[in-house]
Amino acid sequence: MPKPKHRKKPKVVKQDGLVGTAPTGNKKKDHWVILAIFTIAALIGAILLPAIFNRGQAQLGGGGVNISQLEEIVKKNPQDIDAKDALGTAYFNQGSSKLQAGDQKGAQQDLQRAIALFNDVLKVKPQKIETLGDLATAYYYTGDTVKAIELAQKALSINPDFTPARLNLAIYLSSQGKYQEAINELKKIPATSPDYATAQARIKEYQQALTQPAPSGTGSAGTGSSTTGTGGTPVPGPAPAPTPAKPAQ
Structure with missing residues (x-):
């Protein structure tokens, strides 16, 4: 006589010992367990991520841009114009900071890199x-x-309201002793502009320069000493540093 077939007993799935891997049957408890896990993960991320991000960064005047990472992106994809622009800005900011700190050699190297990258972007x-x-x-x-x-x-021909370029143009002109031309540019900045007060203060400086004999001596552009441009006429007193066209990163 054939033996009767027995139905297989259903396998019992046991909960393992890991928190949150299986429902406990208590919805309120499950909710708090999941919330605790996400909270712990967020705290760990907040502690570890800044340390990871800051590793290998080039510090640029209080902020930081990962130049080495941008270099890798540009190397892998030379056609990535936005990455080139970001890398150029990073070198520009770093070079400007070095210039203010008196590191002329390092500044010139960074600024030359920025010039090459910016020219590629503008093509x-x-x-x-x-x-x-x-x-x-x-x-x-x-x-x-x-x-x-x-x-x-050229920038002002594209957008006459681009105030940073106009402020800087006045600085460039004044470094050549072209104070009246610099004043004329600054007068184009309207009273509604956030840079109006700065423009008016520089107009007064340049008006005084027009009435004073040019002192002897030379200095470096934008470093806080008297500046000599290609025109050979020094600017009396400290020369203001040009305004960056892009916000600090």
């Missing part, structure tokens, strides 16, 4: 006024005031 996006503005200042810092003036004027 593809010639209307990018922020890049034009920072490229102008990079040329000014490396001693090519004529090129700086040309680029600032």
Whole structure:
């Protein structure tokens, strides 16, 4: 006689000992367990991520930009214009900081890198006024005031309301002793502009310079000493540093 077939007993799935891997049957308890896990994960992330991000960063005047990471992105994809622009800005900011700190050699190296990258960007996006503005200042810092003036004027031809370029153009012109031209540019900044007070203060400085004999001596562009441009006429007193066209990163 054939043996009767027995139905297989259903397997019992046991809960393991890991918190949150299986429902406990208590919905309220499950909710708090899940919330606790996410809270702990968030705290760990808040502690570890800044340390990971800051590793290998190039510190730029209180902020930080991972230049090495941007270099890798540009190396892998040379056609990534936005990455090139970001890398150029990072070198520009770093070079500007080094210049203010008195590291002339390091500043010039960084600024030359920024110039090369910005020029690549403008070949593809010639209307990018922020890049034009920072490229102008990079040329000014490396001693090519004529090129700086040309680029600032180009940025203003695209957008006459681009105040950073106009403020900087006045600085470039004044470094060549062209105080009246600098004043004329600053007068174009309207009273509604946040930079109006700065423009008015510089107008007074340049008006005084027009009535005073030029002192002897030379200095470095944007470093706080008397500045000599390609025109050979020094600016009396400290020369203000040009305004970055892009916000600090």
